[in-house]
Structures are given as structure tokens and as C-alpha cells.
Amino acid sequence: MAVKKREKDLTLLEKMYIPEIVKGLSLTMKNMFKPKFTMKYPEEKFIPPASYRGRPVLVMEENGEERCVACGLCSRVCPALAIEVQAAETEREKERYPVKFEINMLRCIFCGFCEEVCPEEAIVMSKDYELAFSHREDAIYGKDKLLTPVIQLKDRIEFLRSYK
Amino acid sequence: MPKFVLDGKEIEFKPGQTIIQAAKDHGITIPHFCWHESLSVAGNCRVCLVEIEKMPKLAIACSTTAAEGMVVYTASEKALGARNAVMEFLLINHPLDCPICDEAGECKLQDYAYSHSAGESRFVEEKNHKDKRVPLGPYVMFDGDRCISCSRCIRFCDEIAKDNELTFVKRGDRVTITTFPGEELDNPYSLNVTDICPVGALTNRDFRFRARVWDMSANKTICTGCSRGCNIELWVRNNEILRITPRQNEEVNTFWMCDHGRINTFKFVNAEDRVDGPHIRKEGKLVKVEWNEALTQAASKLKKFAKNEIAFIGSAFATLEDNYLLVKFAHSLGVKNIDFIRHYIPSFADNILRREDMTPNSLGAEAVGVKPSQGGLNIDGIINGIKEKKIKAVYLIDDDIAAAFPELEEELAKLDLLIVNATNINKSASVADIVFPAATYAEKNGTFVNFQGRVQRLKPAVATVEDDRALDGLEMSRLDKFGTKFDRWAQGHKYDAKSSWKILSALSIEMGFKLKFNMAEDVFSEIAKNTKAFSGLDYDVIGELGAQSKLQPEEKIITT
Amino acid sequence: MNIWMILLFSLVKIFIIVNVMLITVSYLVYFERRVSAWAQNRLGPNRVGWEGVLQPFADVLKLLLKEDIVPDAANKPIHTLAPIIALFVAFTTYAVIPFGPSISIFGYTVPLVVADINIGILYVLALTSLGVYAITLAGWSSGSKYSLFGGIRSSAQMISYEISMGFSVGGVLLLAGSLRPEAIVEAQQGWMWNAILQPIGFITFLVSAFAETNRLPFDLPEAEPELVGGYHTEYSSMKFAGFFLAEYANMIVASAMIVTLYLGGWRFPYLENFGLSAGWFAIISVITFFVKVAALLFFFIWVRWSLPRFRYDQLMNLGWKVMFPLSLLNIIWVAALIMIFKI
Ligand code: SF4
Ligand code: SF4
Ligand code: SF4
Numbered sequence A: 001m002a003v004k005k006r007e008k009d010l011t012l013l014e015k016m017y018i019p020e021i022v023k024g025l026s027l028t029m030k031n032m033f034k035p036k037f038t039m040k041y042p043e044e045k046f047i048p049p050a051s052y053r054g055r056p057v058l059v060m061e062e063n064g065e066e067r068c069v070a071c072g073l074c075s076r077v078c079p080a081l082a083i084e085v086q087a088a089e090t091e092r093e094k095e096r097y098p099v100k101f102e103i104n105m106l107r108c109i110f111c112g113f114c115e116e117v118c119p120e121e122a123i124v125m126s127k128d129y130e131l132a133f134s135h136r137e138d139a140i141y142g143k144d145k146l147l148t149p150v151i152q153l154k155d156r157i158e159f160l161r162s163y164k
Numbered sequence B: 001m002p003k004f005v006l007d008g009k010e011i012e013f014k015p016g017q018t019i020i021q022a023a024k025d026h027g028i029t030i031p032h033f034c035w036h037e038s039l040s041v042a043g044n045c046r047v048c049l050v051e052i053e054k055m056p057k058l059a060i061a062c063s064t065t066a067a068e069g070m071v072v073y074t075a076s077e078k079a080l081g082a083r084n085a086v087m088e089f090l091l092i093n094h095p096l097d098c099p100i101c102d103e104a105g106e107c108k109l110q111d112y113a114y115s116h117s118a119g120e121s122r123f124v125e126e127k128n129h130k131d132k133r134v135p136l137g138p139y140v141m142f143d144g145d146r147c148i149s150c151s152r153c154i155r156f157c158d159e160i161a162k163d164n165e166l167t168f169v170k171r172g173d174r175v176t177i178t179t180f181p182g183e184e185l186d187n188p189y190s191l192n193v194t195d196i197c198p199v200g201a202l203t204n205r206d207f208r209f210r211a212r213v214w215d216m217s218a219n220k221t222i223c224t225g226c227s228r229g230c231n232i233e234l235w236v237r238n239n240e241i242l243r244i245t246p247r248q249n250e251e252v253n254t255f256w257m258c259d260h261g262r263i264n265t266f267k268f269v270n271a272e273d274r275v276d277g278p279h280i281r282k283e284g285k286l287v288k289v290e291w292n293e294a295l296t297q298a299a300s301k302l303k304k305f306a307k308n309e310i311a312f313i314g315s316a317f318a319t320l321e322d323n324y325l326l327v328k329f330a331h332s333l334g335v336k337n338i339d340f341i342r343h344y345i346p347s348f349a350d351n352i353l354r355r356e357d358m359t360p361n362s363l364g365a366e367a368v369g370v371k372p373s374q375g376g377l378n379i380d381g382i383i384n385g386i387k388e389k390k391i392k393a394v395y396l397i398d399d400d401i402a403a404a405f406p407e408l409e410e411e412l413a414k415l416d417l418l419i420v421n422a423t424n425i426n427k428s429a430s431v432a433d434i435v436f437p438a439a440t441y442a443e444k445n446g447t448f449v450n451f452q453g454r455v456q457r458l459k460p461a462v463a464t465v466e467d468d469r470a471l472d473g474l475e476m477s478r479l480d481k482f483g484t485k486f487d488r489w490a491q492g493h494k495y496d497a498k499s500s501w502k503i504l505s506a507l508s509i510e511m512g513f514k515l516k517f518n519m520a521e522d523v524f525s526e527i528a529k530n531t532k533a534f535s536g537l538d539y540d541v542i543g544e545l546g547a548q549s550k551l552q553p554e555e556k557i558i559t560t
Numbered sequence C: 001m002n003i004w005m006i007l008l009f010s011l012v013k014i015f016i017i018v019n020v021m022l023i024t025v026s027y028l029v030y031f032e033r034r035v036s037a038w039a040q041n042r043l044g045p046n047r048v049g050w051e052g053v054l055q056p057f058a059d060v061l062k063l064l065l066k067e068d069i070v071p072d073a074a075n076k077p078i079h080t081l082a083p084i085i086a087l088f089v090a091f092t093t094y095a096v097i098p099f100g101p102s103i104s105i106f107g108y109t110v111p112l113v114v115a116d117i118n119i120g121i122l123y124v125l126a127l128t129s130l131g132v133y134a135i136t137l138a139g140w141s142s143g144s145k146y147s148l149f150g151g152i153r154s155s156a157q158m159i160s161y162e163i164s165m166g167f168s169v170g171g172v173l174l175l176a177g178s179l180r181p182e183a184i185v186e187a188q189q190g191w192m193w194n195a196i197l198q199p200i201g202f203i204t205f206l207v208s209a210f211a212e213t214n215r216l217p218f219d220l221p222e223a224e225p226e227l228v229g230g231y232h233t234e235y236s237s238m239k240f241a242g243f244f245l246a247e248y249a250n251m252i253v254a255s256a257m258i259v260t261l262y263l264g265g266w267r268f269p270y271l272e273n274f275g276l277s278a279g280w281f282a283i284i285s286v287i288t289f290f291v292k293v294a295a296l297l298f299f300f301i302w303v304r305w306s307l308p309r310f311r312y313d314q315l316m317n318l319g320w321k322v323m324f325p326l327s328l329l330n331i332i333w334v335a336a337l338i339m340i341f342k343i
């Protein structure tokens, strides 16, 4: 067996470990007085940066209409099959709109693929991370819960544009 | 046979064949928009440009006839460059509104934009705008922006439907499609233009925006609209049929089907009035009961009648297997009064596809013996018998006698016993004593014999309570594969219904004579064994495109 | 002082000591969690009560409500006995440690130690060795290989370190000339703390104490990555709590021992020169004792969250090849001191 040579032998002082132990102890001691990272959550809320991927929401224009044209691409790309879209015809200029748009929040894995694929910039990831349900049915978000005014999503939309 | 070289491969061709056709016969597809096998050559899309040795310019494969010793390159640098250029031109004014377009997913322009284009547009100017959302007829919607002016639709109307309705108007980049003044696109085959339109310019108004193609499964089966028995695909999502498209069968319907078949033959499958589970009349009302109860009651009631008081009515809407079991059932009871109702509408017929016999299987029903035995009554005799109260019990499968003979409705209600196997609550079912839920043609295995004597297979597309899409071999869409019972989009209603032969088989066990079969296939093997006309056939031989039986064909198919 | 009064005072002292121990132990757990959190820039438990001060009670309640699972393969009586031994040993050891000077109440002179016996140090050494049984038995009776390994490692480790511990104590005994804890405290007047007089002995004792209490960096018996918890893998509910409490009680005992043997016990340097009344003298002495113990406890915790665990062979090497010779050296050093300075 080849004998592995150390790069250098430890000196006596190093062998005693004592300086290293003191170093270690002083490091932890220093840290005890540093400011803490922990956030006292329900009282103090974490406001995520624009790059954060919270639950996906639908963009609602100022006139109260959704941007979504129910193309179904988000539904197709969704790796977790969380999205169900049912299209229908409308009189608006874009002939197509979603009569039903449901995201199953129990299935969603917050990957953001839906946002990435959407040709209309109609579905974006919000900053909402508070998702708890007491019933399976409650986890299925329909248009009523998904539609969010575009103003509230300005951050994210700008972020997305800067990376296009 | 003469030969030419295509991409370094020697290929045989029939004299006079074009390059594109010869290539297709050998399984090589040269990109094309305007060319269609059964339409005349227009040569206006220019996507099929190929390079031919010793020719100074590129040539279009769809109108250049192949010649001995020709050397053709479909993917040389020059050919590809030209194709890219053509694609770029086509896309200049194309709106690229795939998110809204129904064709997305089965659009040739989309496909070629992936395979044959730079992926980016150099066109920064304002695109041309044309009329959108123009209804050309009762079933077809036109979007001018998306049209690439291939003229397939015009040629289809002129050459196949033989009804000149569509034309180009204007010139240059303003050219668009319209109907002739005072005309509508309303020929009986109008919806075929939505199939052949390579883009989403022509769409089916009945199906518009209902589903994405990739969310549906396509189930190969047979149209039940008339005795032509066009080969079709049923497109199903969440256990619901959403549209029908024709599939190619040179012997039966080539590429086409009629609008009646496409629009009117599937909606009853998921209709509100489907019979869901067996029903028995109790105190004047039809009440849902368990299978056992319905079967015992039907058996005990049937047993009370003398042989000549009972009549069995088969159906030309039912499969060979259903009718065969009915015949066997009747014969086991010694009943001789057995026949089926004919549905002829001479005005429906034309000399393209449509036939006056509006049922898919009358030839088959007769062939397996749905006809009176010696001394028995035929359908007219049975009707008289009902009126004269000589016939006291009637068993009817998969048809609506009360609708076919409206004068009979009251008499039927007064019958001592009327058992029907019905798919929907129709007029007969609503006066029946016992209603068994029959599976529709979209829910069962079985065979039809069309007017040519061709045996064709039905395959289930919609699952009933006893089916499981995966285990019973139904086509699966992506949603079917991955859905769980907690997903709403996988919860499409399954009806508690069975093929008529299964119902009859179960009833026979109740009655004491056992007509036991496991699968429709077993029933068919017995038919093939006992009936000369079908000897040598089985489900594998029939396959997806059907097989000719030895029944006399009435006439030859008119192909175009 | 008649026998009844002695009994009464002893019972009162036992009562106070046991309760103080119990509460300190539970708060020690809380304290450990907070300190570890601080060392890692976290906050630690701060939800139950103000800043989490009620956390220990919540923990105890939780442990009480847990299901008591005994493995099928376990030897049930011994499995049950082991945590009892552990607790018993941890609590009784404290009996001989003085936590203040003698005080007079109602005319009686009461020493602030439960049992002022003249072989106190032997008693402590004997009892702590008994503690090995708790762990070994727990490991053996659980019927699980991980527990068994934990138990065996623990006994080997304890036996090894007990030797250097004993020899280090030897130095202290030489100086004090008595096995009585009280006498040892007495011997450390002013700054004549043993820690200063015989630093080598102090260090070897300290290291051995870490090893004896199975604290990091010597917590091999319960090394989670390899042994899934070691000897208490198969324990749950209050039996597990027994071991858990015993570990912390041992820490307290070890700290108290170190204070008594090396850090002048309850003595505040030169306090007797301040001319305080007897009452104040006693109070300040007791506070001094507890502050010293608390500082050591903090040291225990601090070390745990700073140093990584030893490998088993390193542990044995350290025990036999370093600690043992060093403690011998210490005895020679002390002997030399006595010879030279004729103390
Ligand atoms: S991808 Fe965008 S436009 Fe398409 S359905 Fe989803 S949200 Fe609507
Ligand atoms: S974030 Fe990902 S998992 Fe969630 S809905 Fe969008 S695509 Fe589906
Ligand atoms: S409507 Fe469709 S089939 Fe007709 S010319 Fe335009 S692209 Fe071709």
C-alpha cells in the first residue's frame, strides 16, 4: 500500500490543538453577539424580492379583464399538472378567454414554468407564500382567487422583462 | 418500373407520378402545404422546392413528374435555403397568434416553422390585417389573417364536394378567401376544409376553443351516421367526446366524412338524458335499481309469456355481437318473431359518401339472423301484432320503435311487458317497463358491416363504470395517464352501461340457459364459425381498416 | 443537636437540592438550546411564555404524553431499570458537594451540604462509576446493535477517563490532605485555587469530566451519524427523558465538582477580610458558588457548539497516551510543590 505523505507534519503546538480550540471557541463566542437571522414570522412578515416564486396568479388588467387567452400552454408545460384551463369564445378582440382557470395548489411545485411559457405575460409568480388548507377542495384556486390586479404585480413583471 | 434517386436512395415510381407522390408512397414526406393527395396540383405554396441535378433552378416536387434516372435532393443546402426563405415569406404576414388559434398543435405552419425556419423574424413593419372571425357557413369559421392562400379549401369544394362555393378575391398580399356572392359554405362536406386547411384559417365552429389537441386522445373507430361507415377518430378528453375527424381508408371514405356524421353522431354519448344504470317502472315511474333486481325481474316476467306472444327487435345501430346474442336469446326461448327496424332516408343519399340507409349495420344485423324464423312475424307483423294485442311482450335493443312508428306510442305503453336496452331515455324507453342501460358505439368493442359488406371494428373511446382506460386498452391522453382521483379534470362521469350482448348474456343466465361469453371478440369468433359470410375473419384480420366479408356488396364505392 | 433535628434539616436540604436540581436541569436544556441558537445566529425557542421561558415545561409535558415504546427484543426489567439508575446516580452524587459555608439557624449550626462525610470524594468517584452501569445496561437490554455499541463505547470511555480523573484528583487530595469536600474547599483560601496551583491537573480533570458526562467532543456513545442515538436509541417517552435529564444533571454535578476541587468551591476570594456579618457572608458565598457553576455550565455548552466530535480511536489515544501520563505528571508536580514550599 502506498503510504500517503502528509504535506507537512503538525508542529507540537498544533498537535496540542489548544490554539485551534481557542480559535473555535472565540469564533462561536463572537457569533453569539451578532444580529440574528431568524425572523419572528407571524408578527414580522418576510417580504420577498421580485425574484421570489410564490404562488402563480393571473394578471388582471385595469379594466378587470384577464390577460389570459386560455392557450393552455401553461397547463401543458406544468410538470405537476396543476393547471386546468377551459377556453371559450368571447366578443373581445382576442377571441379566446378562459371560462375556467384552476390551479391545484397541492400539485403546484412553484417551478415557474407556467410563467416562463406564457405568451401573454398573463400568469406570473406572486409573492404570496402563505398557503395552508384544511381541505383538498380549498387548495384548488379558481379565477376568483387567481386574478390579481396588474399593479400589485408590477415588481415581478419588471423583473421578468429585465431578463427577457 | 422506372426509378429515380431521392436523397441518395433509389425509388421506384409509376410513370406520370409526381416526385412528392412517389416519395410519399415510399414513406418520405417532402414538406408541403398546398399539395394534397386527392386534390389537383396547385403548386402555389412553394415549400416543396427540391434540387434536381442538371436542372438550373429548384423545382417544386408536387408538380414535377418523376423521370427515369432523375437525381433529387430534398435537403441539400440550396433546397433548405429556399425552404427557409419561403417560410420567412409565409410568416411575414402571419399573425402568429397560436395561443388563440385552435390549430395549434396540429398546424403544419407551426411544425415547419420549427423545422425549416430561422426562428426569428426580420420583418419589423406593421403586418397586413384582414377580416377575422368570418362565418363562411353554418359550421365553418374563417380567419383571414391566418390564411396562407394554399387554395386547398377551394379545390376541395370544387373537386370533392362538387359545389363551387369558395374563391380567392383580391391580389398580392391582400388576397383572401370568400364565398361567392349569395353563397354559403354549406355543402354536406364543408367541415372537411377544416381538416385540410394546413393552418388555423378555417375552424370547426362546433369545436372551436373546446379543447387543445394535446389534451385529447384520438380513438380510432367507425361513424354510425349512415351505412357508409366512414373511418373516424373520436377525440376524447376527460371521458367526453369533443370532436370527430375522419381517418384515411381508401376502400371506404378515402380522406373525408360528411358534416352530418361529424356533428350529429356523438353528442348523445355525453348527453343529459343518458340511461345511467338499470331502471324499472314502479308506480308509473322509472326508478333506478340494482342490476340484479332488474335482471331477475326481467327474467321472471319474460317467462310468463307464451312463445308467440313475445317479439324481439334487433337493431341496425347495434353491433354484430349484440344482434347475434339477441338472435340466440330469442331462439333459446323458441321465439320466432324477430326483426329490426329499417331507417331509410333517400334524400340523404348522394353519390359521394352518404347513403340512404341511415344505420351503420343493417347488412350485419340481417347476416347474423335478425329476421323472422319460419312462421314468425317480421317487423310489420310485429307492429300489427302489438296493435291487435297478439304480441304482449317486446324486447327491443338499441333502437327507438316509438319514434320510428309514432302511431304506436300508446299501444306500446299498454303492452304487458316492454324491455328496452337503451342508451338514452328516448320515446320507447320512457314507456318501457324495464330499461337496461346500453353502451353507446363509443363505449364498446364490436363490429359493423357497411353497405359494401365490409366488416369494420368499433373500439371504445369513452369508459363506462366497468372500464379502466389503461387496462381496457382505450387510448390515453396525457391527462388520462397522470390524473388521479383527486383531480377534477380526471373525474369525467362514467355511465353504468353495458353492451347489449352483455346484458342479454347476463339475462340468459337468469333465465336458465347460459349464453356466456367473456369478450366481444369471443362472440365474434362464434359468429365467424357459424356464419359463412364471416368465415376466416377475426378482430386481428379486421384491424383498423376493416376487412371484406363474403356478403354481396350492393355496389362499388364511388371514389373521387 | 438531636437526631430528629439533623434528620429534619437533612430532609429540608434534600428537598431543596432535588428541586433546585430538577429546575436547573430543565432550564439547562432550555439554556443549551438558546446558546446553540445564538452561536448559530438564530433565536432559539422563544414561543412558550415570555421569550420561551416556559419551554422546559412544554418539553416535559410533551415527553410525558409520548407513547412509551419498549422493543420486543428488549429485556424489560433491565430496560426499565437503566434510566432509573442513571437518574439516581446523577442526583445522589450531589449529596456531598458543599454549596456554602455553615450557617446557624435557630441556634443550630447547619453545614450547607447534604452529607458532610469525610470520604466525600471517594463517594463521588464511586457513584459516577456506577453511572456507567446505567448506560451499559440500557445498551445491552435494548436488544439493538446500535444501543449495544453505544453502551460498550460508553463503558470503555468512562473507564479510561476515570483513571486520569482519579489521578488528577490525587493532586488535590495531596494538597488538602483530606477526602472531605469541605476540607478541600477550606484548603483553597484566597487565590490558592487548585486550578492555579496545578493547572495540568485542572485541565486533565476538566477534559475527563467532559468525557465522563458524554458531552461533545466526547459524546461517542450517542454519536448520531453512526449509532442513531447510541444507547438510548430504543427509548422513548419518560424513560428517554430520564437519560436526557441524567445527562444534564451529570453536567451540573461535574461543574460543581470542578468548582469544589479546583475553583475554590463556594469561596469568594478574601471575602472573610471584608468583615461582613455571618448572614451576608453565607449569602454571598452561596451566590458565588452558583455563579461559578453557571459559568462552567456555559463553558460546557459553548464547547459543545464549537468543537467537532472525536473519532473513537483518537478518544482512546487521548485518554491513555495523553491524559493518563499528564495526570501522573501532575501528581509529581504537586508533590514537588509540597516538598519545596512545605505547605
Ligand atoms: S399560458 Fe398564459 S395565456 Fe396561455 S392559458 Fe396559461 S395563462 Fe393563459
Ligand atoms: S409553478 Fe410550475 S407547478 Fe406551479 S402551476 Fe406553474 S408550471 Fe405548474
Ligand atoms: S383557408 Fe386554409 S385551406 Fe383555404 S387557402 Fe387559406 S390556408 Fe389554404
Ligand code: SF4
Pocket (backbone or CB within 6 Å): B223, B224, B225, B226, B227, B228, B229, B230, B253, B256, B257, B258, B259, B260, B261, B262, B353, B354, B355
Ligand atoms: S357519409 Fe355516412 S358514414 Fe360517412 S360521415 Fe357521413 S354519415 Fe358518417
